[in-house]
Amino acid sequence: MSQLYTLLDRWWVDFRKGNPSADAVYQLLSAIEGTVAHDHIALRTFDHHTVDIDTVMAPLVAAGYVCQAEYVFPKTHVYSRHYEHDDVTLPKVFISQLEGSHFSQAFQGHLGRLLNQIPEGVPGQWDFFATAPPWEISFAVYEILKQESEYAAWVSAFGFQPTHFAVQTNLLVRYGDLTTLNSLLKGHGFILNTVGGEIQGSPKVFLEQSSLKAAETKVEFSDGTYLIPGTFYELAKRYLMPDGTLFKGFVTESAVTLFQNTDASALSVDSRNTL
Numbered sequence: 422m423s424q425l426y427t428l429l430d431r432w433w434v435d436f437r438k439g440n441p442s443a444d445a446v447y448q449l450l451s452a453i454e455g456t457v458a459h460d461h462i463a464l465r466t467f468d469h470h471t472v473d474i475d476t477v478m479a480p481l482v483a484a485g486y487v488c489q490a491e492y493v494f495p496k497t498h499v500y501s502r503h504y505e506h507d508d509v510t511l512p513k514v515f516i517s518q519l520e521g522s523h524f525s526q527a528f529q530g531h532l533g534r535l536l537n538q539i540p541e542g543v544p545g546q547w548d549f550f551a552t553a554p555p556w557e558i559s560f561a562v563y564e565i566l567k568q569e570s571e572y573a574a575w576v577s578a579f580g581f582q583p584t585h586f587a588v589q590t591n592l593l594v595r596y597g598d599l600t601t602l603n604s605l606l607k608g609h610g611f612i613l614n615t616v617g618g619e620i621q622g623s624p625k626v627f628l629e630q631s632s633l634k635a636a637e638t639k640v641e642f643s644d645g646t647y648l649i650p651g652t653f654y655e656l657a658k659r660y661l662m663p664d665g666t667l668f669k670g671f672v673t674e675s676a677v678t679l680f681q682n683t684d685a686s687a688l689s690v691d692s693r694n695t696l
């Protein structure tokens with residue numbers, strides 16, 4: 422268990438270091454609210470057998486995380502699951518994997534060459550989630566991957582570190598309403614992601630989310646250093662379902678929730694914030 426807490430701490434420290442604007446939002450909210458907790462942490466991987474969700478989640482599952490639901494994102498060829506821990510103070514883990522077979526031979530070749538550089542035995546260990554990518558990559562290959570999948574390009578540049586942390590806004594006393602919270606942040610000069618609207622989802626699907634614009638991050642590629650969009654901070658607001666319990670799942674472009682009795686057909690939202 423201590424390794425789990427070490428990993429969660431390291432992710433959080435590295436996330437704040439790599440995204441100073443997220444750190445500033447966290448500091449602002451902490452100053453106003455006292456404490457700020459996180460609803461979830463989002464991870465990405467690929468469906469290749471060496472790094473698929475089952476393989477890389479093994480240490481977290483051994484430390485008590487349990488899969489609660491799975492989701493599909495057919496447009497972007499992504500499959501995902503969310504995991505929860507008995508210790509409810511720990512954030513949910515939302516992890517997705519890109520289905521590589523849907524992409525071109527050239528794309529799969531580049532992806533294969535990256536995955537081949539991961540030291541054997543590391544996936545499935547705590548070290549797998551280190552902040553630095555476990556491979557060398559050129560900006561040229563990053564750009565090639567990006568033409569077919571922004572998701573793959575992001576992982577090629579940033580590795581398996583979390584894409585985002587999401588604030589649990591339900592626990593905020595003064596700024597628990599997302600519209601009010603967004604106004605506060607904009608008033609302080611923070612820039613929200615407005616693609617598809619500032620707030621994604623609705624009380625009808627029991628989840629609303631907003632996110633800060635991804636941090637422009639310097640990445641050292643093998644052929645030079647470039648500024649590209651990196652991690653982002655998210656704000657998640659959950660609503661009570663008709664049975665009186667708080668919705669714990671996620672909303673996808675066409676949701677499949679195998680372990681929950683949510684009406685999947687009612688759910689439709691851009692996948693921008695979720696992955």
Ligand code: NI
Binds near residue numbers: 585655
């Ligand atoms: Ni999220």
